[in-house]
Amino acid sequence: MHKLRLKFSKTGPIKFVGHLDIMRYFQKAIRRAEVDIKYSEGFSPHQLLSFAQPLSVGATSDGEYLDMTVNSMVSTTDVMNRLNSVMNEGITILAVEELDEHSAKAMTDTYAAKYVLSFRPNSKPDFDWIAEMEKYLSGDKLPAMKKTKSGMKEIDMKPMIFAHEFDEKEQTGTFLLSMSSLETLKPTLLFGAFFESIGKEFSTSSLNIHRVDIYKLVDNGDRRYIEPFITNDMNERFYLNG
Known part of the structure; x- marks a missing residue:
């Protein structure tokens, strides 16, 4: 498994989309990009994602962060390219970095x-x-x-x-x-x-x-x-x- 931290920008009209909808957007984008994301266990499995502090509706950013865990990957660059290939205008993955397994979550x-x-x-x-x-x-x-x-x-x-x-x-x-x-x-x-x-x-x-x-x-x-x-x-x- 690999623990990753993604840095992304949020600009243009998508700045009016709230945090919960951005979370759902990323979940769908990860599936479309065929990233081997890790899911939680139990009756209702969900993708293991953790965002840093939410951005206010109407604000733009060049420094938003998302932590996620993948089962396997070719490279961090491949993950970034896969995601950017399915992103709509307004959100761009700027960097992907692999973290130590003991690293704290971005929000923490x-x-x-x-x-x-x-x-x-x-x-x-x-x-x-x-x-x-x-x-x-x-x-x-x-x-x-x-x-x-x-x-x-x-x-x-x-x-x-x-x-x-x-x-x-x-x-x-x-x-x-x-x-x-x-x-x-x-x-x-x-x-x-x-x-x-x-x-x-x-x-x-x-x-x-x-x-x-x-x-x-x-x-x-x-x-x-x-x-x-x-x-x-x-x-x-x-x-x-x-």
């Missing part, structure tokens, strides 16, 4: 996500949002009300923002945000709190959200850093304090 390993954020052409703010947001992010604390299973809870977003930068020409902001089982900061919550802080109304539909990649935590004892699940580029590492 998820620690952060990088986003490029901008405003839709007909929803651009009537003020210099980049200058205002830079001032906002410089605060010692960034309070926000977050909905949890037990109700609304006040949180501090500041430690959940690992890095950020702005492109004045393109009018975009790039954010590296916490995304784990313990702490997740969604771009819409951050921007909603920012707009509220300056007395402006904010609509989640006004924001273009593109997820660049998903990051895992690597602890080498004296150095802790995060990097994309699949990468050979040390420049993609972000070192954490402490």
Whole structure:
């Protein structure tokens, strides 16, 4: 058996397809591609698939991940080519990597996500949002009300923002945000709190959200850093304090 991690993109109109339908889509694509996928045992066998954190409906991405187990394969490249040959426009398998059998699932390993954020052409703010947001992010604390299973809870977003930068020409902001089982900061919550802080109304539909990649935590004892699940580029590492 082989445990594989697939990296894929989600762009174009398919961004409006929800996570459950994407799961069903992959199940059908795997069968069409004749990948020798492993099934669970029992009365209702199902493909052994595990996705990383779901992407919000309407958002695009170049860094989505899916773990799956196959009984046999020619190579990771063959699996990628088989799947891409049956994919519809909007989803492309970008890489396939074989994992150690003891590797944690993608959802368990998820620690952060990088986003490029901008405003839709007909929803651009009537003020210099980049200058205002830079001032906002410089605060010692960034309070926000977050909905949890037990109700609304006040949180501090500041430690959940690992890095950020702005492109004045393109009018975009790039954010590296916490995304784990313990702490997740969604771009819409951050921007909603920012707009509220300056007395402006904010609509989640006004924001273009593109997820660049998903990051895992690597602890080498004296150095802790995060990097994309699949990468050979040390420049993609972000070192954490402490």
